[in-house]
Amino acid sequence: MNYRAKRCIKTISLILAIILAVYFLQEFVVMPWQPRDVQISGFYKEDRDSLDVVFIGASDMYTAFSPALAYDKFGFTSYPFAPPRNSDGMWQLQVDEILRTQSPKLIVIEVNGALYTEADELVTEENLRLFTDHMPASQHKNELIETYVNKRDRINYYIPYLKYHGNITSLRDALNTMYERLSFEGRGGLYMKGERTHFETQSFENEIWATEDDNEELDMEPGHETALRGFLDYCQAKVDCPVLFIRAPHYVTEGEEVTLEFFHRANRVGSVVSNYGFDFINFDKLHSEIGLNYDEDFHNSEHLNINGQKKFTEYLGGLLVEKYGLADSAHSDGVRAKWERAVEYYNEFVRQGKALGEKDTQKSEYEFYEAESQELLNRLSAGLKGS
Numbered sequence: 001m002n003y004r005a006k007r008c009i010k011t012i013s014l015i016l017a018i019i020l021a022v023y024f025l026q027e028f029v030v031m032p033w034q035p036r037d038v039q040i041s042g043f044y045k046e047d048r049d050s051l052d053v054v055f056i057g058a059s060d061m062y063t064a065f066s067p068a069l070a071y072d073k074f075g076f077t078s079y080p081f082a083p084p085r086n087s088d089g090m091w092q093l094q095v096d097e098i099l100r101t102q103s104p105k106l107i108v109i110e111v112n113g114a115l116y117t118e119a120d121e122l123v124t125e126e127n128l129r130l131f132t133d134h135m136p137a138s139q140h141k142n143e144l145i146e147t148y149v150n151k152r153d154r155i156n157y158y159i160p161y162l163k164y165h166g167n168i169t170s171l172r173d174a175l176n177t178m179y180e181r182l183s184f185e186g187r188g189g190l191y192m193k194g195e196r197t198h199f200e201t202q203s204f205e206n207e208i209w210a211t212e213d214d215n216e217e218l219d220m221e222p223g224h225e226t227a228l229r230g231f232l233d234y235c236q237a238k239v240d241c242p243v244l245f246i247r248a249p250h251y252v253t254e255g256e257e258v259t260l261e262f263f264h265r266a267n268r269v270g271s272v273v274s275n276y277g278f279d280f281i282n283f284d285k286l287h288s289e290i291g292l293n294y295d296e297d298f299h300n301s302e303h304l305n306i307n308g309q310k311k312f313t314e315y316l317g318g319l320l321v322e323k324y325g326l327a328d329s330a331h332s333d334g335v336r337a338k339w340e341r342a343v344e345y346y347n348e349f350v351r352q353g354k355a356l357g358e359k360d361t362q363k364s365e366y367e368f369y370e371a372e373s374q375e376l377l378n379r380l381s382a383g384l385k386g387s
Contacts, residue, residue, distance in 0.1 A: 029174050031133060035196060036083045038184065041134040043081050043191025046346060049103045050335045052326055053078035056094050057110025057248070058086040059196075063303040064110075064248040067193035068346035070317040071339045076105075076277075076326040080194045088114040088227045089122025092234050092331070093131065096140055099239070109245045111273075114220065114228045115265045120228050123148055131192045132157050135270035142186045156311035183377070191345035191377075198299035199306050199353045201211050208294060209252040209260060217271060228269065232276040242324060245273045247282040249292055249312060252302040259301045281319075283312070290315045306350060347368040352379055 031037070039062065053076060055061050062080040070078055083096055088111075095107060128148055135141045145157045156163040186191075220225050220228070235243050247266045252259045263284055270280040283290065290311055292298075297308030304312060321327045331339075 002182060013382075017092070018261055022159075022161050025168075026159070026164070028178045030164040030167040030177075031160060031181075032164065033177055033180060036130060036228070037134060039194045039196065040081070040083060040130055040329050042190035042194050044101065044134065044136055044143070045184075046079060047332075047335050047338075048101060050077060050331060051079050051102045051104055052329045053106045053108060053320065054098045054102060054104050055080040055082055055108045055110065056091055056098075057082040057108075057113045058249045059084045059303060060112045060250070061110040061298070062195055063197050063299070064309055064312050065316060066195050066197070066309055066313045066346065068191075068195070068339070068342040069313045072343045072346070073314060074321050074327065075111065075315045076317075076329045077335070077339060078193070079332065082110070082194075083127060085124075085194050085294075086113045086127060087124070088224055090127055090131075090232060091227075091231050093123075093144060095235070095239060097131070097135070100138065100140055100299070103249055104241055105329075106241060107239065107243045107328060108320075109243065110248050111269045112247075112262070114224050114269050115262045116224060117221050122223055127156070131161050140190060141187055145360065162307070176328040191342050192340055192349065197306050197307075197309050198303065199356075200299055201296055201305055201307070202255065202298060202300050204251060204294065204298075204301070207253060209254055209263070211263060211287070214268055214285075216264050217268040218261060220265055220272075221270055225272070228272060229276075232273065232278065232326045235278070236276065243278055243280055244320075244324075245280040246316075247280075247284055249283045249287060249290065249304060249308065251286070251294060253301070283316075286315075305351065 027236075055065060055078065057080065059082075061082040065078070065080065067078040069081070070076060081098060086094075091109065091113065098104060098107060128144070132141060132144060135144075145154050149157055219225075247263075247270075250259050250263070252263050254260055266282055266284065270282055273280040292304075292308055292311060297304060297311060299305040
């Protein structure tokens, strides 16, 4: 081999090594890895065509419903593809991804994202990046970037390292992030299946609003109503499986203006959705039927805690089985084994979280039970080994 050929090989090898190093740093060190990033990445770790139900929504959804508990009680698999502050401008993007990677029997939309005011953009850079950063390479990903991102900024979406390389602030933080990322890859996704919840209970002083027979409607912000109607047109034309729209339970009081306004705006959303022929259930009108206790089941006015989540999961799960025929779900031995492990982790999660809460609810680590992290995984593993 002559000198020129050897030099060419060395140059190519060096370029490949640099590319691989940048890719590793991008994926396992500098890429954001907060609970919401983990949640979205976890969706893509689910076995293809293994989810019976996929939920779309915001924090109202992933705190209200437990996939592991639903599997334990009813046998169907599910996942909340639902980041915080998720807007109706993002729903079609999400359904496209769901249908590209799964064949669900049902898609459930929690409508909080259609209730926002004009101050909230329909497609924010923050939430768009949340999906594109963790979305595997695909034509759909390219189309999203081409549609929503200015041409001069697209390179930062195709190569996120260019945006996030400054996240390396210390060797210790870099190693911790890498450890958590590799652990996530090693266990093949999330044992908690995307749920995030709270063990704390908030007390309320304001009188509870009588929601059961309140059908007052408050107009939606025009941009969100346009987005909702466009999404409903899309569902009619492109989505073969049933689509159910819901409003998860909230603590609605006159003193909490946001929850009352959102409740009346949800009534308007329900009218729009029903006029398109889709099912809509406002669970804010069914608190008594669900069995929710205002002194025990809410973390705050917008989110259920672990007690309320259990009640709502069992109520909604039973309804989905009865109305959408999910009880006959069949999965491979491998998928069932993963979900049985998820049930084990969920049960240990509840046991340890409640024990810690009874011990000292003011400890900073108490909030740690809101998300799946390495510390929690270590505790759960130790608890399961000892059981």
